[in-house]
Amino acid sequence: MTLKNTTCCLLMVFTLMSASPVESQEMDKMWGESIVKLRADDAERGQLFADGNYAMFIHWGIYSQLANEVDGKTYYGIGEWIMNPRMAGIPIPRYRELAKTFNPVKFDAMAIAQLAKDAGMKYIIITAKHHDGFAMYHSQANKFNIGDASPIKLDPMKELAAACQKLGLGFGFYYSHNQDWTFPGGNNGPTKDAQGNPATFDDYFQKKCLPQVKEITSEYGPIVLVWFDTPGNMPKKYVQELVDVVRENQPKALVSGRAGHNLGDYQSLGDMEVPHQNVEGLWEAVDTTNDSWGYAWYDENWKTPEEILHRLIACVARGGTYMLNIGPRGDGSVPERAAVSLRSSGEWIKRYPQVVYGTDASPWQHALPWGDVTVKGNQMFLSVFEWPSGGQLYLPGLQTKIRSARLLAGDDANPIQFDTAGTWTRFTLPECAPDELVSVIEVNLQGKPEADPTWGLDPEVATEIQAEFASVSNAVQKKKRWMEKFGEWKHVIEVTDWPTGDDATTGKASWEIDVVVPGDYQVDLSYAGEGRLVWGVAIDGGQSIQNQQNASHIYQNFPIGWLNFPAAGRYTVSASCLDGNVETGSLKSITFTPIHKE
The missing domain is CATH 2.60.40.1180 (Golgi alpha-mannosidase II)
Known part of the structure; x- marks a missing residue:
């Protein structure tokens, strides 16, 4: 699901810490992120999404069996992209051969559904077909599927749909409707058919995409959502036809915002993006339990139960839904550490269901320090x-x-x-x-x-305020995305493009803050850049401090000094990049930590 060669779906790779406005617009188009809709008019159709607030995503396919290792070489990044030239570049004939060895003998649909229920999730969305073109169900429309191309004799999607129905969970499908790397005419796929004739997108759409969407919306019982992904430059008429199929076959199902052309029912944020400010309308954040969506043998960077709860509650408090991914192994089993974290956080949700389900967003519109x-x-x-x-x-x-x-x-x-x-x-x-x-x-x-x-400075714990909450003068506030590994997306709203020379002091990021306990507070800035940078922080009409620190291309916290607030009340505090490699300075946040002197 994504727009570049990254998470569930991406197409263009950004270099570390660089994302121009043009690239951001292209990413939004690929992800379909321009979708912003209010809550569904049909309350019944949108109720599970709007009130459940928590769901399981599953990425599972041939790529899970490879686990990011091909011919003894490990490729670091999201597993579902292993076939793509930006990773291992597996030729189509060989990838088709690999399907013959894909035999998930440990797949247990009821165990996975029970894990979702134990975790406190309300529905499951699983990959029916990802960009590699391999269908994880018995498709009659195309033989490159788990029933015809693999030795497994069951249809895992039918089993999972039945397990969800038995446990009272919603069920739905992910379907990559634009990209198909193995079918002629699919985006980023072969440009000629088996006979050497030119293939068009219409060939792919009519022969594979449309028939398969009809299958998944008519043969697996009631489904709650169809999660289309990476629409890219897909013409609107095709997206509209797919949405019409969903409406006809599953009138109670939602369509993801990544269908494209504003035809989805809700907004899906960027991969791994949890917003800092409240977001209007119906929306979701999509995230994964470690760094990869599809299973990668080396990836043991699991989210702890506390981290899962932190990100879940942050999404709910911002007014949205959190969909958290697991990547089963090629044999169908779920990594044990992921399951442990999900069950532990699920036990907490069972104790405090009123915090998560059917709740509204925070009136503060942002998190609080504690x-x-x-x-x-x-x-x-x-x-x-x-x-x-x-x-x-x-x-x-x-x-x-x-x-x-x-x-x-x-x-x-x-x-x-x-x-x-x-x-x-x-x-x-x-x-x-x-x-x-x-x-x-x-x-x-x-x-x-x-x-x-208005942000209040907490007198007990540190208060971090993001740069996106600042009022900016003579500098630029913009959104930036980058990958730390292939497909592992980071998101930030930065303040950058600071003025230089005599104009340096005119560039400011300013925040209004409320102080309840006056006194000294340690000020840190989180920023990225190159070489040495001099930063200044000042209280309007009060104390000012400045300091030179090193910089890194990765955001880090750097101490600037102590600021004194002489009395309780409202203040405006500003930060400026004053000297050094000013053109590289990217401010992410400011943090105030109370100084306890007794």
Whole structure:
């Protein structure tokens, strides 16, 4: 699913730390990311997506058997792209031969469905056909499928559909509708047929794509979603025809935003992208349990249960849905460490389902230093990831009066004391967090929660504020994406293109902040660049500091110094790149850490 040669789908590779506006536009087009829609008009059709908020993605195919190793050589990157010339460049005849050895004898549909249920997920989306053109079901439209080209005798998609239905999970398919690397006429595929005649995209669409989409939407019972991917330059008429098929065969199913041409039902963000600000409308973030989507033998960089919960709650608190991928091995088994993390985070969700399901976005519109907030009616749920060691948790800018607050611990709930200081609310907490992963405070309000989204400097824990929240003058604020490994996407909104020379001090990224406890705060900047850079940070009408630090092409935190806020209240703080290789400076965030002197 993606736009460049990267995650589930990509097409163009960006060099590390470089993404021009033109490239970003091309990526958005490939991913179909321009889709922005409000919640589905048909509440029943969109309800599972909008209220479930958590789903399982599965990337599984011939590439899973290769596991990123071909002829004794390991290729580092996303496994489902192993055939592509940007990785191993496996010729089509050889790739077809590999299908004959693809025999997933350990595939257990019920075990996978049970894992999703144990994880707290509400539906499963699995690759019916990825860019390699190999269908993971018994397709009558094309013989390059798991039933005809592989020794396995079962249709794993039928088994998984049945298992999901039995366990009360939704079920749906991923289908690469534009790219097909093995069928003549498919995007990035052969340009001639077996007889040497020129092949067109229409040949691929009429002979394979359209018939297969008809199959997956009519032969596997009710499905909740069809996840098309990387539309690229696919003409609108073809996308419309596929969407019409889904509407006819599965009227209750959603269509992913990556169908293209604004014909999807919701927006799908970039691969591995979890937003920092609330996003309007119906949307999802797609992520994976390690670094690759398809199984890679070496990839043991698993997300911990806490990291899974952090990213899930961040998506829900921003108003969206989180779909998290697993990549089964070639034999069909699920890597054990991925399963352990999913089940552990799922146990937490069972204890606190009200935090995740059927909730609304945070009224702060961004995370808070200690965690995040989800909303249900007149209740707020504070998910505390950073337990304050001083026993005081601060909530800035809440404008709705509180009736009561309770600290939840599974089935137990203990009232906690709170008071106010100006626009801030302070909760008194026990010394130790009651939950090992994430502790939850339930706040009951007198009405719908409303909050001032101005960033507050927390007096207990560090407050990191992203550059995307800054007001920028005489510099450029823009989105950048890059890959640390092939297909492993990183996303940031940076402030860059700083002025030089005599104009250097005119370039500013500024944030309005609210201080409840005056005093000294350590200031760090997270930035990338080349060589030495001099940065300045100043309080409007107050203290200013500057420091020279080294730079790296990878974002790192660098200390700048201490700033003093002499009294409680509102301040404007700005950061500027003043000297050195200014043209390379890319600011990601600013962090304020309270200095405790006693």
